Amino acid sequence: MRVRFAALARGSQPAVVKLASYGSGIRAAAMVSYASRSGELPVENERGERILGKTALSELRAEWEHLFDHRAASRDVGLFEVKISMSSPLSADDRYEFAREVLRAGFGKRRFVLAVQQKNTGELEVRGVAVLRDPSGERLTADERAAAIVQERVVNSHVAREAEVRLRFSGYGNGVEFATARIRKLVERVQQGGVRDETGRIIGDFEEAGDLVQKEWRREMHSRKGRDVMHLVVSARAGTDLTAFQAAVRDFLGEQFGGHRYVFALHAPADDPKEVRQGGRRPHVHAHAIVTMRSDTGERVVTSPRVFRQWRALIAQKSKERGIDMEMTDRREFCNPPAYAQSQVMPVSYAGRTEHKGTSSAAQARYDGKRANRHFVSRSERSVGYALAAVQVWEEIKHSDPNKAVVEFATAQMDRLQAAFRESQIDIGKLKSSVSRTNLEANMVELARLVGAGGPPVRAMTRQEFVTYENRFEEVLATVESSVKPAERAYFDEIAAAAREVINIRREYLKLMERERDADTRQRESAVQEKALTWPVALQSRETRERNETVVRVGRYESDPEDFAGSPASTGLFPPGLPDRASSSAAIGAERGVLNPRVDRISGSVLNGYVESGPEAAPDARQERPRRGREGAKATEVRPPQQQAPRLQELEREVEERRNGRHGRER
Numbered sequence: 001m002r003v004r005f006a007a008l009a010r011g012s013q014p015a016v017v018k019l020a021s022y023g024s025g026i027r028a029a030a031m032v033s034y035a036s037r038s039g040e041l042p043v044e045n046e047r048g049e050r051i052l053g054k055t056a057l058s059e060l061r062a063e064w065e066h067l068f069d070h071r072a073a074s075r076d077v078g079l080f081e082v083k084i085s086m087s088s089p090l091s092a093d094d095r096y097e098f099a100r101e102v103l104r105a106g107f108g109k110r111r112f113v114l115a116v117q118q119k120n121t122g123e124l125e126v127r128g129v130a131v132l133r134d135p136s137g138e139r140l141t142a143d144e145r146a147a148a149i150v151q152e153r154v155v156n157s158h159v160a161r162e163a164e165v166r167l168r169f170s171g172y173g174n175g176v177e178f179a180t181a182r183i184r185k186l187v188e189r190v191q192q193g194g195v196r197d198e199t200g201r202i203i204g205d206f207e208e209a210g211d212l213v214q215k216e217w218r219r220e221m222h223s224r225k226g227r228d229v230m231h232l233v234v235s236a237r238a239g240t241d242l243t244a245f246q247a248a249v250r251d252f253l254g255e256q257f258g259g260h261r262y263v264f265a266l267h268a269p270a271d272d273p274k275e276v277r278q279g280g281r282r283p284h285v286h287a288h289a290i291v292t293m294r295s296d297t298g299e300r301v302v303t304s305p306r307v308f309r310q311w312r313a314l315i316a317q318k319s320k321e322r323g324i325d326m327e328m329t330d331r332r333e334f335c336n337p338p339a340y341a342q343s344q345v346m347p348v349s350y351a352g353r354t355e356h357k358g359t360s361s362a363a364q365a366r367y368d369g370k371r372a373n374r375h376f377v378s379r380s381e382r383s384v385g386y387a388l389a390a391v392q393v394w395e396e397i398k399h400s401d402p403n404k405a406v407v408e409f410a411t412a413q414m415d416r417l418q419a420a421f422r423e424s425q426i427d428i429g430k431l432k433s434s435v436s437r438t439n440l441e442a443n444m445v446e447l448a449r450l451v452g453a454g455g456p457p458v459r460a461m462t463r464q465e466f467v468t469y470e471n472r473f474e475e476v477l478a479t480v481e482s483s484v485k486p487a488e489r490a491y492f493d494e495i496a497a498a499a500r501e502v503i504n505i506r507r508e509y510l511k512l513m514e515r516e517r518d519a520d521t522r523q524r525e526s527a528v529q530e531k532a533l534t535w536p537v538a539l540q541s542r543e544t545r546e547r548n549e550t551v552v553r554v555g556r557y558e559s560d561p562e563d564f565a566g567s568p569a570s571t572g573l574f575p576p577g578l579p580d581r582a583s584s585s586a587a588i589g590a591e592r593g594v595l596n597p598r599v600d601r602i603s604g605s606v607l608n609g610y611v612e613s614g615p616e617a618a619p620d621a622r623q624e625r626p627r628r629g630r631e632g633a634k635a636t637e638v639r640p641p642q643q644q645a646p647r648l649q650e651l652e653r654e655v656e657e658r659r660n661g662r663h664g665r666e667r
Helices: 002-007 024-037 054-057 060-067 092-107 144-155 177-190 207-220 242-256 304-323 361-372 381-400 404-423 429-451 463-483 486-560 561-565 578-583 585-592 597-613 615-624 641-667
Strands: 016-023 043-045 075-088 112-120 124-130 163-173 195-197 230-235 263-269 285-292 345-349 355-358
Touching: 002 207, 002 463, 016 024, 016 304, 024 043, 024 054, 024 060, 024 230, 024 263, 024 285, 054 060, 060 641, 075 092, 075 177, 075 195, 092 112, 092 124, 092 144, 112 177, 124 177, 124 207, 144 163, 163 177, 177 195, 177 207, 207 304, 230 242, 242 285, 345 361, 345 641, 381 404, 429 486, 463 486
Parallel strands: none
Antiparallel strands: 016 230, 043 263, 075 124, 075 163, 112 124, 112 195, 230 285, 263 285, 345 355
């Protein structure tokens, strides 16, 4: 808390992340269109791809379709038509009164508006809009079954003795917008004063129709819609670096909503195509993000005040990494009033800062308090304790920081918090000691967790994680220090010194682990390089061994063909491909620096003698063979293998004949 407060006093901006609304899968395309200004601004998706234009944006919904639950929206209002046949005509006021009696008999305590027209003598036609949910929670479905239920209730009432009633529903809809539009359409169709509510009050114009729905019907409708996507707004002060802020938003969304599908667009005054009078070109820079509530793995986004606080802390962290001074804040630290919900206000002007009007007296009071930034403090023990801790930290900053501007900022915040306590009639003196002691004990537990034996394992930490851990330790230690009494100062200093020694030891251990990991990495890289160098040598050794085995077989045949013919080595005297390998052996040896004289002799003599000239030329070829140890050989022409095959077969036949003759002499 102290670190954040000091940064705010020096001019850091507060982190702002707002959950603007939810939407069903059907609304996803409209929400993306709003963020992209109908395709005029590029949006960026979770893969970092930039998408521009309506056509490309229209394909997003198909990509996200498998993540939507498609939960049906609630049926909030129904459109009805009633025909009433009476034995005698009624005056205008009596017609409305009798029609209201009929509808109250069928709808019970539900809210509705109606317009009555007389068709023929004694015949009335009633059209209107009704809230489908009653105060007890029963919700009509505005279909044939619901019409039968309402019809039966009318028949069983006293009005059935005076007239014949036939009722049906012609449609239904969801939400305030639908209800407002239908009532205004009814007002437009009938003459002045022709639309009235269930109490007989006249709904004479569009404004009265809107007020009726916004201020009275809204809370009774209990409207709900599918939550397949959510609309987030991340804001920064005017003058914030656009590139850095966009990168911070990208990092925030990527870390917080990994696995989810989303797009976001940056809105800046200079690039916003929307006019000011339409709500565009706001003076501050902000980003709109549309995020799927369900991820590819099936996990859903959970929203709560604790989660929102986490979001603000994360965007502040990512902004600081991009060079933007930003801190997470809590409204209890400044006694700021609570925010108003979108359902509590409706916009009335976009000139400059958007102006709203409350949909009820309570909503208007909440809106006025937020716009005026009035003091507000919750009376819950937890909130009061948090605010008291904030007062103590501001007081410590006031007395310890030499910067005059910081001191003035801290003093102003202290005065604001104390004024809020006075206005709320909270006895600070009574709560201060107990809350201070409670906070001290909680912080001591947190401090023990950070530096105790069961603390976070340093072995599994990265450098960045250790920095975060160290910052958290300093923050908790500073909070504990602010709660220490003067008499306990020496004891605290001893504890703080011991705790910092533990942190220093863990820092050194982290450095040792990093050196060991670096050494292991270098050793593995060296082994890989050594293997890469020895692999060609191994291949060379294998090829050399094969050539030498061939040389041995050929040499034995040259020295004593008859004796070699009966040995196992005679099988495969000239293996497939031998002429090709022999003819290229000199070139291979020259390239690798390992010239095999024996193979060279085969290339220069054996192939010449046995392949080209036949067995008669073999003795001459042997006489012309170079001596062992000579480097190089006379260039010879080697025929292709398909031309050598007949001669090889002839040699095999000669060997077989000699072997048969030898065996005959032995017998």
